[in-house]
Amino acid sequence: MRLGFIGAGRMGRPMVRRLTAAGHEVRVLGRTPEAREALAGDGAQAVADTAGVADGAEAVLVCVFNDEQVRDICLDGPLLDRMPAGSALVVHTTGSPRTAEAIAARAAAGGVDVIDCPVSGGPHDIEAGRLTLFAGGADDAVARVRPALESYGDPLLHVGPTGAGQRVKLVNNALFASHIGLLADAVRLWNRWGLDETALLDALQHGSSASRALAGVHHRGSVAAFAEATGAFVGKDVEVVRKVAAEDGGDLGALEAALDSLARVLRPAD
Structure with missing residues (x-):
């Protein structure tokens, strides 16, 4: 062509x-x-x-x-x-x-x-x-x-x-970003117990919570490292999906709390 x-x-x-x-x-x-x-x-x-x-x-x-x-x-x-x-x-x-x-x-x-x-x-x-x-x-x-x-x-x-391609991708990215946010909260829980994040990530790879998001975090070694490496791309797409949902008169439901957890990782000084 x-x-x-x-x-x-x-x-x-x-x-x-x-x-x-x-x-x-x-x-x-x-x-x-x-x-x-x-x-x-x-x-x-x-x-x-x-x-x-x-x-x-x-x-x-x-x-x-x-x-x-x-x-x-x-x-x-x-x-x-x-x-x-x-x-x-x-x-x-x-x-x-x-x-x-x-x-x-x-x-x-x-x-x-x-x-x-x-x-x-x-x-x-x-x-x-x-x-x-x-x-x-x-x-x-x-x-x-x-x-x-x-x-x-x-x-x-x-x-x-x-337009359907974009809508599928926005749902995909909202779920992906939300899982990173959930992982951030899981790691905070783990850290309160005084345990090493690497051990948790190694173990979860073999459990029912395994996913692409977890694989990416595991590869980078921590939630914070993965968020730093991908934040510019994930962050912009999260803003788009929030904007589109608001324009349609809706919200992201349970995804919102997970995305808020991700935002705390992307902007830890806030």
Whole structure:
């Protein structure tokens, strides 16, 4: 496929490498000469502006840090205007489902399909081709981009219409973050008994409480170390899910207390 790519950072660059290795023609936005040189070394065609990414692309993939950046690129910038009719825009960034829906509404006027496709996993999962993808969008649009996404994604889960991918990811992240918060409270209990956190984490790996969150904490050695390493990513997604729930006139129920426990780990000085 002829692909454009915006956001070749911590997550995006290994995606680019997987795409080029699979034989796709990839044009990637590189804002500096040094970045463009590095991307060329990955087998991609590095371009200096959004027009170069979009022109002639069958699909453009966006993998930036937050929802505000997505809006800047897709709603305030020229990207959609330069994409050809019949192409697809894939947004990997976790954010508000309303952003995905707003982009889709605008893109429809130009005949561009929008797929919100947030991810679960890290760079090591991308390199191994096992990144989990939650895709929201029309059946035919998801089918068209599947060959590209399966270069680094397995499983690719089509979970519903545009916006559904973000909603699944927000629920996923709320549960993941809540489990870290629960682990923080469990460790506080354990510490009051004067026992070593490492021993607890080692033991829980073999119990019924084992989970991905626990595995990540165990790998880092403590809840505090894991929170420090992942706080920027987990924290921003927690804020999004709280905002979306409030906009819908609801709350997070029992998840709130666990997320508050996580917040105390992320901001221990507060």
